[in-house]
Amino acid sequence: MTDSDASDPRPRDKAANSGPAIEVEGLKVHFRTSAGLVRAVDGVDLAVQNGAFHGIVGESGCGKTTLARAIVGLQSATAGHVRILGRDRADWQRANRKGFARSVQFIFQDPLGSMSRRQSVLQTLEEPLRIHGIGNAAARRRKVGELLDLVSLPASVLDRLPRSLSGGQRQRVSIARALALDPRVLLCDEPLSALDVSVRAQIVNLFARLQDQLGLTIVIVAHDLAIVREVCSAVTVMYLGRVAEEGAARPFFADPTHPYSQALLSAVPSPDPRVEATRVPVLLEGDPPSPLNPPAGCRFSTRCPVVIEACRVTEPQLRAVQHGGRSACHLADTSGHPIL
Amino acid sequence: MSEPVYAVEDLVIDLYTPSVSVRAVDRVSFAINAGETLAVVGESGSGKTVMTLGPLGLMPEGVTIDLRGSARAAGKDLVKMSPKKLSSLRGGQFGVIFQDPMSALNPMLKIGPQLAEQARRFAGLSPAAARAAAVSLLARTGIPDPEDRYDRYPHELSGGMLQRAMIALALAARPRVLIADEPTTALDATVQAQILALLRQIQNEDGIAVALITHDIGAVSVLADRVIVLYAGRIAEEGSAIDVLTSPVHPYTRGLLASVPDFRSDTASGTREIPGLPPDQTRVLPGCRFADRCPQAEASCRTKRPVLTCVGGNEVPHRAACPIVIRDEGLADND
Ligand SMILES: Nc1ncnc2c1ncn2[C@@H]1O[C@H](COP(=O)(O)OP(=O)(O)OP(=O)(O)O)[C@@H](O)[C@H]1O
Ligand SMILES: Nc1ncnc2c1ncn2[C@@H]1O[C@H](COP(=O)(O)OP(=O)(O)OP(=O)(O)O)[C@@H](O)[C@H]1O
Ligand SMILES: [Mg+2]
Ligand SMILES: [Mg+2]
Secondary structure: OOOOOOOOOHHHHHOOOOOEEEEEEEEEEEEEEOOEEEEEEEEEEEEEEOOOEEEEEEOOOOOHHHHHHHHOOOOOOOEEEEEEOOEEHHHHHHHOHHHHHHHEEEEOOOOHHHOOOOOOHHHHHHHHHHHOOOOOHHHHHHHHHHHHHHOOOOHHHOOOOHHHOOHHHHHHHHHHHHHOOOOOEEEEEOOOOOOOHHHHHHHHHHHHHHHHHHOOEEEEEOOOHHHHHHHOOEEEEEEOOEEEEEEEHHHHHHOOOOHHHHHHHHOOOOOOHHHHHHOOOOOOOOOOOOOOOOOOOOOOOOOOOOOOHHHHOOOOOOEEOOOOOEEOOOOOEOOEOOOO | OOOOOEEEEEEEEEEEOOOOEEEEEEEEEEEEOOOOEEEEEEOOOOOHHHHHHHHHOOOOOOOEEEEEEEEEEOOEEOOOOOHHHHHHHHHHHEEEEOOOHHHHOOOOOOHHHHHHHHHHHHHOOOHHHHHHHHHHHHHHOOOOOHHHHOOOOHHHOOHHHHHHHHHHHHHHOOOOEEEEEOOOOOOOHHHHHHHHHHHHHHHHHHOOEEEEEOOOHHHHHHHOOEEEEEEOOEEEEEEEHHHHHHOOOOHHHHHHHHOOOOOOOOOOHHHOOOOOOOOOOOOOOOOOOOHHHOOOOOHHHHOOOOOOEEEEOOOOOEEEOOHHHHHHOOOOOOO
């Protein structure tokens, strides 16, 4: 059993500080629609350290998928720059698309949509190896077997089509495919959501092992804050196209400073129904604002329980706060912050 | 107690594809009553989706299914029903939130009209009323700019918005039974809390029955009255949510709950695995299907199929299919 307790320092303290693996600067992705401009990502700066296990969390629709897709070039950006492993991502892709794909892999939020309906699991897993001319047929077959083991799938799934797999089995196939080329950077959009807790533990342990042994950098977009808190070394909280707060995971979760982060964390239900019956989460009033027409000043000001006049006028910038990370709240700095 | 709105007895489901046959569900019985929430939890691939949707004729394309046992809803036997009759009964009685949003929504059509069509067809609303109902459902599921989203295509919505659109779609026909297959996986914690509250509110107003299939024990603890724990196509344990979640008996349930991360505790339970793989369901062997992975397994576990036995519970019997734990811990409840 890969049992580990709270004192296990593995993932968090492993975040080697040998410079960023991903640097995002002033990134904007706007969609033109009949109703106007959707500002899905609206000025994001982000640094993911080499070898980090970096979690991106935030409200549904705040732009996490769009950001992740723009980082790997699946979505063109309206403005801003992305550097991966020290190289300009766009230049890298232009110069050597295959080389880029070997180093940087992406796992989609919707596993079915990213697989061909007619390809069996075997074909799905073999394809990247074939395209990149890795090994002969026998070696590829062996590699596919190893990949299945990594994600705990039995060999009996090999000749099945994606549709005939359960939700969690599909998700593991897409993880196995992303690992086929031994990438150095892995971005995953909700890779754990369809997995039961035990398989999920296997996958996060696998990720932690890859990060530990191979120095893989992992960015994971996830809604499951309990898992992010347990396995990630760093966290970014997004709200309506912007970064609300960021920091090292352990200190951030111990003392979040942005009122949105606090409301988000407080909404996580307890697995114990007796606790749940008496717990009173912080409820957010009002409708989530629209990316078509973001509020003036702080984007959270329309729902923030501790809003002050300045919040509706000036947009707060990220600045240093007590947990050592940064927060975009007028009321939070190194001397203190609001508590909901 | 009133007659259950959806009841399945001794259900066996074999799935055939050109290459394999799988016993996905192996003699399972369950019933859901109006106004209650039954949660179905268990390992990925354990048959949760097939067990609840199979009797309704909702199986993926390309599979042949052999279904035995009985399944009843609205006083009718679903197993013997023609596909056409089944489909119309389903439309009026059942709302389904599919695990994979894109399988329910047509990617070529705008979101709103798909909802309005449901409301028109099954809840019998006029076109204008159906449109208003669709917009209001989008708003109730917390989607910003519902009027604008009405005219968006599925690919223009985020993962969580799609999931909410699907929840809206399932509710549009005002069903008696809502089958929610992983309804909140793509939602952040605040929106999830909002959706669970919405489900509870609709349940209070309309008395609908909810089957909640989920990996999220937090959602179970918020919403469920009763819980079924499925392992490899069989019920390992069942009972009230409190009994099953706080005094689990079956070694699989205990292992499962031990890997549930608790956001407010400092034990790293989210990295705790149950060692081993789920059994190969293409072969049906005698005995307990969890035996190969069970720390407490004895020789008899591999030869004799364990039966569900009462271990307590008040109004809702708490039952587990593990004679070993029941014997060792003296749990048999004989009254
Ligand atoms: N192709 C598109 N056209 C128009 N709007 C889009 C498009 N793709 C995304 N959007 C909008 O951009 C915003 C951000 O979407 P995105 O998918 O990045 O959110 P997300 O944070 O990943 O949400 P979730 O957690 O629900 O997956 C949403 O308002 C969405 O409706
Ligand atoms: N079309 C199919 N053809 C063959 N086998 C199938 C098909 N659909 C499902 N199965 C198998 O039936 C079993 C039960 O699947 P089901 O989808 O009900 O699992 P589940 O408990 O819902 O899992 P998950 O939590 O991953 O969604 C699995 O072993 C699965 O591989
Ligand atoms: Mg997304
Ligand atoms: Mg399922």
